[in-house]
Amino acid sequence: MKRIPLFLVCLFLSACSFPKLIRSPLDLFAFLRIFTGTQFTGQTIGGVVSGLLPGTSVTLTNGGDSINVASDGNFTFPKRLNTGDFYNVSLSTNGVGLSCSIANAQGVVQSTSITNISITCGLGAGFYEVGVNVTGVTGTITVQNNGSDTLNFSSSGFQKFSIVQPTGSNFVITISSQPVGTVCSFDNPTLAFGTIGAANVNVFVTCVSGYIVGGNLFSTTGSDLGTNLINRKTYVRTLAGSFPTNNGGTGPTSGPAVASATATLARFNAPSMIAADSNFLYVADTSNGVIRKIDKSSGVTTVFAGGNSGGGITCPGTVVINCLDGVGTAAQFNGLVGITTNGNNLFVLEANGNRIRIVNLATALVSTMAGSGNAGSSDNTSGILASFSNPSWLTLHNGMFYVVDRNNCTIRTLNPNTTAVGTIAGGAGLCSFANSPIGTNARFVSPIAIVGLGNYLYVTDVGLGGGYKVRRISLSGTNAVDTIAGDGVQASTDGFGTSAQFNDPHGITTDGVNLFISEWLGHRIRHLNLTTNRVTTLVGSVAGYADNASGNGLLNFPGYITTDGQTIYIGDQGNHSIRYLQPAELLQYTFDGNTNDSVGTNDGTLLGAPSLTRDENGLSNGAYEFDGNSQYIESTSNVTNITDNLTISAWIQTSGKVTNQFIFYNGTGGVDGYGLAIDNSGSLRIALGPLLGPLTFMQLPPNRWMHVTMRRLSGNWQIFINGKADAMGYATNPGIPSSRFKVGDGGHGFHFKGKISNVQFFNGALDDDVIQKLAIQVPSGLISYYPFNGNGKDYGDQFNDLTNFGTVAPTNDRNGFPSSAYYFNGTNYFQKSNPNGLPIGGSSRSICAWFKSSSLAAQYIISFGTSIDSTASGLVILQPEVGMLGWNDEAKVIQEDFLNQWVHLCGVYDGSTQYASIYENGTLRAYVYKNLWSTGISSNLFIGRLITTTGYFSGDIDDVRIYNRTLSVSEIRAISGPYPTQVSSWNQTVASSSLKFYLMPESANFSNGGCSGGVNCVSTWDDRSGNNLHLSQATVASQPVFNATSLNGTPGIRFIGPSLTFLSRPCEPSLLSTSNTIFAIYNDTEMSGSDGIFQNGAKLLYLPDIASNKLISFFDLQLNDPKVISSAIFSNTLGEVIMASLHFDGTTGTIYKYGSPVGSTSSPGTAYNCAPADLNMGRYFWNSGVYPYGDYLNGHIGDFIYYDQVLSSSDRELVECYLSSKYKMRIGHTCP
Structure with a gap:
């Protein structure tokens, strides 16, 4: 360190001209320190700032030194001061509503830094904070104030907006984004906007899981409920209120609302619109003046709001009659009719009060959202100043409310963020019909209901002069209005778009995919597919009250309809009840390669190994074939204990049995339950435990696919065949089924022989038209x-x-x-x-x-x-x-x-x-x-x-x-x-075809004449093979007779032996083939003589006069030798209708009866020629001896078919199957 000589100091002092040398010792020492002390770096000046508002700051100034502080905490000026320096800090605020004070702002710097300058900030006079409290959020929700100030919530909690607002300024809080699958809304939308008063504003938001679809809370964005109800048919059931007599109730009964009641004891009085959330329904119980809350799982019903029990507050507005805000039952509604929800609140529409009210679901607090109470049509930026006239429906869609203002014939809008009310379509008081590309230029006759889906609103419009339609309003552009369904005719006709008809379409809702419409006067629930515009009736017909399926499920003025995305609910006003729809089909075995239940989990179990086969639609492995001995299919568990109002159907191809056999059965055959049996004639009957009902008049032909249905409706059993009701009736009560559902057996050994496909079991009695649709073969396309x-x-x-x-x-x-x-x-x-x-x-x-x-x-x-x-x-x-x-x-x-x-x-x-x-x-x-x-x-x-x-x-x-x-x-x-031309050897070219001769009774030409009996005398019998080998009989006395029902109810040609009746033509060489296959349907009513069936020259098929004419022989007259003859009794029953088949290849042959081979003897070699006789039917003509020179059949002939070669087994069986079906005969093999 340098030292400065003392004399220099003295010289310096003497050189200064001071008036007097009087100084503070401190001044001197300070001066001397420049020369004698260490070098000094200075002291800092700082302190603390607290209470800054979000988005604000303070600027602090000390002399020429400034600093900006934007958050609470410590601050320090950048410039240091020397000991003894004076400081004086000032401040200015930056930001709306910030007020700050300063302490310890000035002083002289000593030997340490200054750290105690205190800046304390807060709201300025007349400024207030706006905060939001969010509960139930998962994910992130964004909330804004006045479109710019933003808060983000990733969990439940409270936050304040950064901008404070002075008294008199406006705030508008909106939810600008929320997680997918979450619905966030204000607990009271009217408190989410307004003017700052003299207090902070706190707004509450509640989030729930789900989606708003059609004005209801869904768990998904939507599901196609309609297709399931159409495919499985629809059953209408009562959830709460007076129950129908067919479901344990007393029928339609109105009653007052009580605080709480079970499903069956609850009473409604003209229930109207319904809203739904995850667990509950909310019903506008119009005439009782309350909102009811129904537990969807149990039907327990409570009063949620309304009723004016005391303590309510008069509603805001101009007309306040019968209108009280308040909590729960303290509130009062004036003609409540409409209701919708956002999962947090109910929004209630008053037809008489011309208002929209809010009911918080957590607190039941009722307040008023829009409507002055006046009947009018005024739009207004303030909802409470707007007016409506008899509004009938409201819905929430894409964050906006839409109201059907019925008396004004307009569609109104209500913005929940501002309560501003506007008009989107129609003209106030201009009630007529007109579509228009501009919404407010369109006209409605008498609109009732509305729902939103996608970019459209859908409105039901009723009344003469263009109503009875479903209208559509675009939510883009100028809100064009058009018509998507209904032609204006008051009727309940299914169809496409404007070819369909509605009978007073009233309510409307959506499952997020398509629309459901309730018909007030049609007493029906209709479905409108928005892809095809197809209108389909789901349930209902005439006015009535019945829990049942399709057209037998009855409603009475079902004006209101809604859905929660899982179930369709109906306010059935005339029956004072809440109804819902469910699929009627309980079980379906399509048998498409397996025994799985196509609509559930009640799969079938194979017993006795029935085999897969071709079904009624021609699909391989689409049905099961049962052997009639031990094979059947049984469900995994019991299907249902219902004993009334049920439907069971199946496709069957019976092979026939001598005894009764069971197609299907629910319960234990011979003991309890019910099922469908078929007897040996092909008639059906209802089986109820040990009881068998009467046989049907219609009889099923064997080996042909037929659709069968059993139905019980209001105690009456009925059977349908191919969709047509048989006249048979039966009204006996069955026992409750005690065991599982069976196909191909009743559980007591009466097994079915044949094929079964597509078994369906329905809860409820399907109507006739629905049953007819079940009976459609090959339905695709x-x-x-x-x-x-x-x-x-x-x-x-x-x-x-x-x-x-x-x-x-x-x-x-x-x-x-x-x-x-x-x-x-x-x-x-x-x-x-x-x-x-x-x-x-x-x-x-x-x-x-x-x-x-x-x-x-x-x-x-x-x-x-x-x-x-x-x-x-x-x-x-x-x-x-x-x-x-x-x-x-x-x-x-x-x-x-x-x-x-x-x-x-x-x-x-x-x-x-x-x-x-x-x-x-x-x-x-x-x-x-x-x-x-x-x-x-x-x-x-x-x-x-x-x-x-x-x-x-x-x-x-x-x-x-x-x-x-x-x-x-x-x-x-x-x-x-099957048909004879389907054999593999048939050919379009007759000469190349194996089919050479084909007679059928239908090809006979007959008229009244001189034959026995004088009617239906057969003069010619035409060959249908294409060879034109027609036979005739010119002698009227020898003409056989056509009989329309002689062969098991099927036509036959009656040959009368004593009258020597026959038909003939010259011998035909093409029928002298060495090999052949022949089929004949016949009966013998006399069984004596060697009656001829067919003869062509030396070739003869006849019933030889041996063993009482009980054999059949294919004979070669030229060689006087039977080529193939039965070796045992072929028939010993007088008049038995027989199907005989035989083939002979020139060496060996086989005879078949009903498709099964019988014992026979063959003789090789043939020498057929035309010498012995003509081609004859009905006689064996030997052309010698004693008159009448032959043996004549006394009996009937049906189809006679001749092939000039031996058919393959499959081809032969095909023809036998055709004959079996036509003539109602059981045969010994299966059919395609």
């Missing part, structure tokens, strides 16, 4: 289907119901079932104007029908399209051809005579290959290239008539089908069944 079971209804997918012109008359079908086909007289017909969904252009299609023609004129089974070349479609008979209509461009085949015969005709057009295929009785008869076909759009669909008036049909038509695809051969044969 079916546009229109007409079973003609007493009506012209379309049971396909396009609702093309027919109108009868000229009184087309019902008649027996091909099975002999009454009123199951229609007879056309050549002038009458069925018509559908503007049909839906028919094939157009070159699209693929299949068109099939059964017909029995009685005329040789050109005839038209079905036609549509236009009368321009190549632009029509349908099925046509242009004698001698049949085929597919094309208009001067037909696809057809030359056909053998088919008068009076049921024929299955199917035309198939493949749009990809442009080939048309013609199938007759399951056999491909033509395959034609049709590249010019382009079917025009049809203005009409005709059955029994051409599209012009130049052609009609004479005869019977049944089972008409139009498909939008090509059917496979197996599908066509599933519908047609």
Whole structure:
């Protein structure tokens, strides 16, 4: 350290001219320290700031030194001061509403730093904080104030916005984002906006799991409930209120609301709209003036709010009659009708009070949200100043409320963030019908209900002059309004879009996919598919009260409807109850390769190993075949204990048994429960434990797929065959089933023999139309289907119901079932104007029908399209051809005579290959290239008539089908069944075909004359093989007689031995083949003499006069040698209807009875020629000896079929299956 000499100091002092040398010692020492002490670095100046508001700061200044402090804590000026320096700190605030004070702001720096300057901040006078409390959040929720100040919550808690606000300023709090699957809302939306007063503002938000769909809280974004209810059929059940008599109740009974009641004791008085959350329903119990809360799991019902029990506060507004805010029952509602929820609050619409009220779900606090109470139509930025007139419905969609203001015929909006009320569609007081691209230019007749889905609102509109429709409002652009369903006619008609009809559509809701509509006057619940605009009735018919299925489930003015995404709920006003829908189907065994339950987990167990086989739709491994001895299928667990209002159905192909056999049974056969049995005649009967009901009048043919249904409705049992009700009735009560459901047995040894497919068990009695739809064979791609079971209804997918012109008359079908086909007289017909969904252009299609023609004129089974070349479609008979209509461009085949015969005709057009295929009785008869076909759009669909008036049909038509695809051969044969032309050796070219001779009773020509009895005298019998080997009898006394029912109810030709009746023609060489297979249906009513069945020259099939005529022989008269003859009794029953089959290859042969081989003896070698006799039916003519030179059959002959080769076993069995089905005979083998 340097030292400064003292003399220099003295010199310096003497050189200074001071008036007087009087100084503070401190000044001197301070000066001297410059020269004598260490070098000094200075002291810091600082302190602490506290109470800063979010987003604010203070600026602190000391001389020329400044610092900005934006958060609570310590601060330090950057510039240091020397000891003895003076400091004086000032401040300025930055930010709205911040007020700060300072302490210890000035002083002189000593030897240490200054750290005690204190800045204390807080709200300025007249400024207040806005805070938000959030509960129930999972994930992150973002809340904003006035569109900019933002808070983020990742857990429940309280936060304040950064910006404070002065008294008189406005705040608007909004929830700007929330997690997917969470619904966050204000506990009271009216408190989330307003003006700052003289206190802080705290707003509460509650979050719940779920989604708002259709104004209700869903657990998912939506699920397609409708498709499940349509496919499994719909059952309506009562949840709470007066229960129907068929469910243990006393019927519709209104009553007052009590604090709490069980489901069956609760009473409602005209319940209206319903809202739903996860666990509860909330019902506007209109006439009782309260909101009811229903536990969805138990039906326990309590009073949630309303009733004016005391302590309420008069509502805000202009008209405050009958309106009190308050907690729970202290509140009062004035004509509450509508209700919706956001999971946190209920929003309640008052029709009489013209208001919208809020009810908090946690506290039951009732407040008023919008509506002055005046009846008017005023929009307003303040909801409490707006007015409504008899509003009928409200819903919440995409954060906005929509209100149907019924008397104003408008659709109003209510913004929950501001309560501003506006008008989105319609014109106040302008009640009429008009669609418009601009919402407020559109008009409504009398709108009732509304729901939102996606970018649209859907509104039900009723009343004459354009109502009875479902309208749609776009939520984009100018809010265009159009009509999506209903044609304005007041009716309950299913259909597509504006071809459907509604009978006072009232309520509307959505499952997030499609719409559900309740019909006030139609007493129905309808479903509207928004993809196809298809309207389908789910449940209901006439007014009534019954828990039941489809049209037998009855409602009475079901005005209100809602859903929670899992169940559809209905406010059934006339029955004063809350109803809900559920699938009716309890179990389904489709048997598509397994015994799984397609609608549940009650899978079947195979017992005795039934085998998989082809089903009713032609699908392999789609059914099970049972042997009739020990095989059956049993459910894993009991299905149900219901004993009334039930339906069970199945597809079956019976092989027949001598004893009763059970198709299905619920319970223990012979003891309790119920099931369906079939006897040896093919008649069905209800089995109830030890009791058997009466037999059906209709009888099932064996080896043909048939649909059977048993139903119990209100105590009455009924059986349906192919969708048609049998006249048999039965009303005995069954015992409660004690065991599991069985297929193919009753549990007591009466096993079924044959095939079973698609067994369905329903809770509830399905209506007749639904049962008819269950009986659709090959349903895939079916546009229109007409079973003609007493009506012209379309049971396909396009609702093309027919109108009868000229009184087309019902008649027996091909099975002999009454009123199951229609007879056309050549002038009458069925018509559908503007049909839906028919094939157009070159699209693929299949068109099939059964017909029995009685005329040789050109005839038209079905036609549509236009009368321009190549632009029509349908099925046509242009004698001698049949085929597919094309208009001067037909696809057809030359056909053998088919008068009076049921024929299955199917035309198939493949749009990809442009080939048309013609199938007759399951056999491909033509395959034609049709590249010019382009079917025009049809203005009409005709059955029994051409599209012009130049052609009609004479005869019977049944089972008409139009498909939008090509059917496979197996599908066509599933519908047609087997037929003799389906054998592998048949050929379209007659000369190349093995089928050489085919007689059937239907091909006989008969009239009144001189035969025995004088009626139905057969003069000719036409060959249907195509060889035209027709037989005749010119002598009237020798003519046999046609009998329509002689062979098991099937036609036969009656040959009368004593009258020497027969039919003949010259011997035919083509029938002298060495090898052959022959089939004959016959009976012998006399059993004496060597009666001939068939003879062609030396070839003879007859019943030899041996052992009382109990044998059958195929004989070679030339060699006087039986080629094959039964070696034991073939028949010993007088009049037994027999199916005989035989084949002989020139060396050996086999005889079959009912498809089973019998003992026989063969003799090789043949020498057939035409020398001995003509071709005869009904006699063995030896042309020598004593008159009458032969032996004549005394009995009947049915089908007689001759092939000139030995058929394969499968081909032979196919023909036997055809004959078995036609003549109702059991055979000894299975059928395809």
